[in-house]
Amino acid sequence: MAHAEKRTYDKRARKWRYRGRYKLPNGKWGSVSRDEHGQPFYSERSAEQYAHGLEVDVRRKQFINPRDGRITVEEWAQLWLPSIDVGPLSEKEYRLRLKNHILPEWGSVAIGDLSPTAIITWEKGLRRRLSQNYADGVMSVFRTMLDDAVVEKIRGDNPVATRKSGRRGRYQPKPKDEKVIATPRQALLIARNALEMRGLNEYVIVLASAYTGLRIGELAGVHRDQLALKDRGQGPRLHSVQQSQYVGGEFTEIGNKYDSGRGLILPPFLADLLQQLLDSRPGSDWVFTAPKGGRLLRGGDWYAETWQPMVSGRAPRGVVRGAKARVGVRPVLGVEGLTPHGLRHSHKVWLDEGNHPRVAVEARMGHVLQGVEGTYSHVTLAMELAIAEYLQGLWEDSLRVVVDRREFGPYPPLKPSRVRRSPKLLPNAV
Template sequence: MAYGEKRGYDKQARKWRYRGRYKKPDGTWGSVSKDDEGQPFYKERDAEAYAHGLETDVRRKTFLDPRNSRITVQEWSELWIESVELANRSDTTYRQRLRTVILPQWGAHAMGDVTTVAVKTWEQQLRKRYSARYVKSAMSIMRVMFDDAVTSKVRADNPVPTLQSRRRGKFKGRQVEDEVVIATPRQAYLLACNARQMRGVVGYALVLTIAYCGLRISEAAGLRREHLVLGDEGQGPRLLVTEQNQYVDGKPAQVAPKYGSTGSIILPPFLAALLKEVLASHQSEWVFPAPKGGKMHTGTWFYAAVWRRWVDGCAPEADPLGRPARLPELRAVAGVEGLVPHGLRHSMKVWLDELKHPRVAVEERMRHRIPGVEGTYSHTTLPMEKDIAADLQRLWETSSTAVGDDGEWEEPRAARERKPRRKLISQESPTALSGDAVEDEADEVVVT
């Protein structure tokens, strides 16, 4: 039976301290000298009452050893991260968020001392320094870490607010503006024309393949010749998504697509013919090689030196020896400032939704999974796929033969200034690790 006992005299408080003694689940005696708020017991009956409560928890099988909650966040994170099974990029992101944002603030705190109010205050401070997406990512990782701490009986509750519990204080209406920039078929074509001027038919086909197949940029970079089945044997020409280019331990490697989203995508006729032209134009094993034939890397250099020029245009780059300009003059495509390759994946989804294709066929082309009963009983047929290919062919024909006007183009846009909050992010952030790391986080909209 639980009881209290005198421990020692607190000279500062000028009071005697007490501790509670109680029977643990294994039959041994445990002791507790502080309450849930970390305050010592100065009365014997308080210590005894707390110890009685712990014994009640033992009988109800809800007992949490108070000593478990004294483990620091740093110590728990080291145990926890090794227990979580993650894909390579997610593992890199989790460790980076812990190292640069979470642990500098909470690492020295005991797990049991982290409170919801303190976490909420910290979150508001983060929002003043970092982008909303970065803060959301850090908070999600911390929430999962504390969820597992609750499951492992390190503490009784999760102090990281969920979406529901955060709905307090000043009301914040939903943002009307969409963060993702999307393109029309015509804008995708104009973007591809800019790409052709810089990278020839390879750049031209790269943009159109991403747009009309809904590929992630890392998947396009990882396409090999054997991933294209361009002969039509009744199933239509196909592009097989089986792997993607990704950095593993700082080195480029071929890994499974994000979420394991492999698939076979039917190609519209124009794209099948274009990809045949691409394969005939080089000897590389990669469908979209770098200019010298090696694997195309899609890190920050690609975004800054290549992709941004396709979108925002650029002035010609003079040659110091008086030869023809090394970089052609490109005009900016109007209406798509800020577009990233992943925006073309979003764009294809919008085009197919506007054309009223069955949801199951559209989601399968996106390589999403529809949850619940709908996902169980809905199936994509070959006629559905062929209808999508036919409509995409019509979109291409319309966009590529339309009579253009000057309003479709703008003068080259100045390089976008880096936002101040980005300068506060560690150099180990995803934007430093790889150019498409942050972009891929946008794909959290995937239906799972």
């Protein structure tokens, strides 16, 4: 039976301290000298009552040993990371969010000492420094890690508030969706800029992303033998079963995001363009390649040096100090800030505007319908062919000349070139 024992005299508080004794699930005696708030027991009754509550939890099989909560956040993270089952890129992001944000602030704190109020205060500062999406990602990792700590009975509750926790405070309306969407005509203009800058490969990959909804990494992972471009009554098809990614310093292929491998019927114009691209490089195993024919890698340099100028334009430049001349392209108006992933969003919008069956649209995007609708709805060949015909119509409409509005802006200013200056000679130099 739970009871209390006198321990030591607290000179600062000028009181005796007590500890509670209680039976553990294994039949041995446990002891507790502080409550859940970290305060010591200064009376025999308070220690006994707390110990009695722990014994009740043992009988109800809800017991959480206070000593288990002394493990630090960093120690728990080292145990927790090997247990997660996510893709290599997701695991990399988990580790970066822990290393750069969570552990520097909370690594040395015991999990049992984590305070919801302190975490919310830290989150407010985090959101002032980071973008909304990245801050959400950091808090999601922290919340998931502590959810698993609750399951392991290291702590009784999760101190990281959920988004639907209903905490009091100022009303924060949900931010509006500011994703930039391109029309078929704007996608064509971006692709034409890509053709001027980088040739056929970039031209086709922009249009393939816009008219298939595939991610850039998924397009980069398409092999030659995954194309069936001859229409034998079921439409030309592209089979996407993997994506190319740069993981752990090595270029590799992994499964599509969310295991969303799928085959897509292509509009005829895109099948013709892909055939032209294949014919231009007969020895390549991949459909889309780097400029010199190697594996396609989309990194930070490509976004800055290729994608952004395709959308925002760049000024022409002649030969300067041995550097090659550079063709200029004008910015496409109305899509300022468009990202490559925005082409995937644009594809979804186009299909929604065409009022195609939701199950066919979501299947083309690689999504799975939930609930009863997902159980009883199925994609048919007629639905897929109708989508391909609709996309072909969008393409043909985009080729029409537009004379009543401006589509291109002026060239952006040319950045000043860096002037190499010879080092000044020292006074005693010969």
